[in-house]
Amino acid sequence: MAVTNTLPVVVIGAGPTGLAAAAHLLERGIEPLILEAGPTAAAAIEQWRHIRLFSPWQYNTDAAAVRLLAATGWEAPAPAALPTGGELIDQYLAPLAALPAIASRLHTGARVTAVTRLGMDKTHSRNRATTPFLVRVEEANGGTRDYQAAAVIDASGTWSTRNPLGISGLPAAGESAAAAHISTPLPDVLGRDREAFAGRTAVVVGAGHSAANTLINLSELAARVPGTRVVWAIRGASAAKVYGGGDADGLAARGQLGSRLRALVEAGTVELHTGFGIAGVAAAGGAVALTAADGRTLEADVIVPATGFRPNLDMLRELRLELDPGVEAPRELGPLIDPEFHSCGTVEPHGARMLAHPEQDFYIVGMKSYGRAPTFLLATGYEQVRSVAAALAGDREAADTVQLELPETGVCSSDVGTSCDVPATAAAGLGAETSGGCCGAPEPVLVGFPTGLRHGRSGEN
Known part of the structure; x- marks a missing residue:
């Protein structure tokens, strides 16, 4: 009507x-x-x-x-x-x-x-x-x-309305009180927000593209500014899905993303904590502590909520x-x-x-x-x-009458391991062209990450 x-x-x-x-x-x-x-x-x-x-x-x-x-x-x-x-x-x-x-x-x-x-x-x-x-x-x-x-x-x-840090879809105990220590989901750690991260400890929470984006940029910041520490906390038992198919991946950029992040973890530049379901967050003395459901703790200056x-x-x-x-x-x-x-x-x-x-x-x-x-x-x-x-x-x-015409790829994505149409962020030396997989015509790309336009399933932290 x-x-x-x-x-x-x-x-x-x-x-x-x-x-x-x-x-x-x-x-x-x-x-x-x-x-x-x-x-x-x-x-x-x-x-x-x-x-x-x-x-x-x-x-x-x-x-x-x-x-x-x-x-x-x-x-x-x-x-x-x-x-x-x-x-x-x-x-x-x-x-x-x-x-x-x-x-x-x-x-x-x-x-x-x-x-x-x-x-x-x-x-x-x-x-x-x-x-x-x-x-x-x-x-x-x-x-x-x-x-x-x-x-x-x-x-x-x-x-x-980002997803909370806590498990079971709820905010962690103390999350609201610690808001001053929680950044936006996609901070500009190499630019506008650099001061909040340089020479400090950051814990990135989440296992999607948004988390990968910030982890790689934080690692670049750590290489420039001594004392910058990069910690990654995920709820799952493994980060394998984030790493993707590496060199065998049908999408070159996606494979390079996973390979680079894996290399940063293996080199110790990114400190990975798996099985870390956050139960509590407590701010004290200018820092913030995250407590996992199993009792483990992490201390940081700032938390990045890449939780979807x-x-x-x-x-x-x-x-x-x-x-x-x-x-x-x-x-x-x-x-x-x-x-x-x-x-x-x-x-x-x-x-x-x-x-x-x-x-x-x-x-x-x-x-x-x-x-x-x-x-x-x-x-x-x-x-x-x-x-x-x-x-x-x-x-x-x-x-x-549906008129939508997407690329031959379907520009598909549901998670880190299946993503084509995702945002990209500058990463030195990682220019590539997509080929095969779900993406059709090759496009020059850098390493891809999602954002508010089309974010990855980073709620699986």
């Missing part, structure tokens, strides 16, 4: 998928209202602008957004080039957000705290589908404001959602993205019908639509919002 009233469609989040959603809505003649918690569009990506993506530009831009930009004389980056997070912002997302058609509808410093129906909670059914949404926002000045909406597209991502992410569902409590019980994605999508059984190369393209909830005209899109699964791709998010915009416009045929 088409959105026919004069209220806007609220888009939560001004990251790549949220801005793309607004572009598609505008093309459909539907008024968007974009609410971004950060001070600027793409505020989450700004936190890891130092990371270079593994996927080239041709898969990182949305067609409707490009059409808006092209009308202003914007020149698209070279399609085969690999952008950093900063380049993704500076060359694409910031210019897109600055367009009058987008900027006039973008509210920054607007954190959505709740979504419901006007005048009714989730227990009320009568006239529910025709009742406007109410979106409550906490503004940067400390005030609260309510917006009414004809529909809501939640593209808020998962960057702000999960969706913030609290703000959606008053909506009628249907979520997969395992990965917390829309129920129909959940079984198709479960990382125990699928990589992104085996996830079928999908749109509004698969993303729908019992709450009519409400959609979760982008990385948040994948819940706790780690295999989300930007190109997938762009196809999601194209389909959702078509559905909201009443064009069911377009909504149901």
Whole structure:
């Protein structure tokens, strides 16, 4: 059913998928209202602008957004080039957000705290589908404001809700109190955050690409700054899956990543502790101690939580959602993205019908639509919002006609050992070309790591 009233469609989040959603809505003649918690569009990506993506530009831009930009004389980056997070912002997302058609509808410093129906909670059914949404926002000045909406597209991502350090999916005892000793999930240890790590002991927690990224960069810092100590704690009994296939790996960059990390561990540059499920964290005397469930302890100055992410569902409590019980994605999508059984190369393209909830005209899109699964791709998010915009416009045929065309590889990833489309970070002397495996056309790459765009299954720490 088409959105026919004069209220806007609220888009939560001004990251790549949220801005793309607004572009598609505008093309459909539907008024968007974009609410971004950060001070600027793409505020989450700004936190890891130092990371270079593994996927080239041709898969990182949305067609409707490009059409808006092209009308202003914007020149698209070279399609085969690999952008950093900063380049993704500076060359694409910031210019897109600055367009009058987008900027006039973008509210920054607007954190959505709740979504419901006007005048009714989730227990009320009568006239529910025709009742406007109410979106409550906490503004940067400390005030609260309510917006009414004809529909809501939640593209808020998962960057702000990392998985905890503790076992069983819960924060470790004392984790909140030790927050001053816990960094962001992808710190810039060779740049912006260098002072926090140089000459200090860092414990990296996690067994995914984000952990590998930081471990290699910390090892480079340790080679430059005496007294820098690199410790790696994982919950599993072995780091073999992180090391991958080495020289026999079908993907050269992936094999080099594993080989280099293994060499750092074997040389003692990285101090590995396996079977270290964190039960407690305690800060004292300017340092922090981590205690494993078996009683072992590690001391550090700073902890890097490379533990993966999960969706913030609290703000959606008053909506009628249907979520997969395992990965917390829309129920129909959940079984198709479960990382125990699928990589992104085996996830079928999908749109509004698969993303729908019992709450009519409400959609979760982008990385948040994948819940706790780690295999989300930007190109997938762009196809999601194209389909959702078509559905909201009443064009069911377009909504149901999947148009996603990924590389021949399927740009697949579910974990460190099966990753193609992952971010890359500078590593001296490790330039390579991908070949074979799940990746089709060769692309020059460096060692690959995931980020907030498409993170590895680092929750298995």
